[in-house]
Amino acid sequence: ASVLDCARVALELRDIVEQLGLELLAKTSGGKGMHLSIPLNTGIANDDETKRFALALGRLLESRDPKRVTVDMAKDKRPGRVFVDWSQNDSAKTTVSVYSMRIQERPRVSAPVTWNEVDDALAAGDPDALTFEAPDVLERMEADGDLYEGNLTVHQELPAL
Numbered sequence: 001a002s003v004l005d006c007a008r009v010a011l012e013l014r015d016i017v018e019q020l021g022l023e024l025l026a027k028t029s030g031g032k033g034m035h036l037s038i039p040l041n042t043g044i045a046n047d048d049e050t051k052r053f054a055l056a057l058g059r060l061l062e063s064r065d066p067k068r069v070t071v072d073m074a075k076d077k078r079p080g081r082v083f084v085d086w087s088q089n090d091s092a093k094t095t096v097s098v099y100s101m102r103i104q105e106r107p108r109v110s111a112p113v114t115w116n117e118v119d120d121a122l123a124a125g126d127p128d129a130l131t132f133e134a135p136d137v138l139e140r141m142e143a144d145g146d147l148y149e150g151n152l153t154v155h156q157e158l159p160a161l
Contacts, residue, residue: 030102058084112147
């Protein structure tokens with residue numbers, strides 16, 4: 001799946017999460033994917049609860065469009081589809097941190113994005129609009145502040161599904 005495929009699914013997920021009364025934040029992975037976060041910061045939810053919640057959301061997306069979205073961990077079943085990695089909520093898992101540089105021929109940064117930027121990239125069919133290098137991120141921070149700050153400051157609770 002491409003970054004634009006991930007962006008389409010991210011927008012669908014944002015709409016679902018907003019219907020649940022929650023805020024969803026997005027960042028690029030620095031590769032071809034996106035990482036989405038529902039800030040909690042209440043200390044109430046544990047790893048198992050967040051993992052079950054993420055899996056339920058992923059299954060909902062998969063049921064709506066199984067040709068484009070999957071929650072199946074098996075790599076041979078994922079080609080061409082967006083993988084909703086619900087297992088990232090496990091305490092033993094790691095993910096690239098926001099603002100981390102990725103080692104590639106063209107070093108890119110895992111950078112927070114606004115939903116307007118995601119919409120605009122899709123409308124233009126431009127995956128490079130969601131690709132950032134270090135100077136880009138510094139300029140964005142200076143102009144817009146930390147677009148991922150809500151991940152540390154927003155307090156919300158997971159609803160029962």
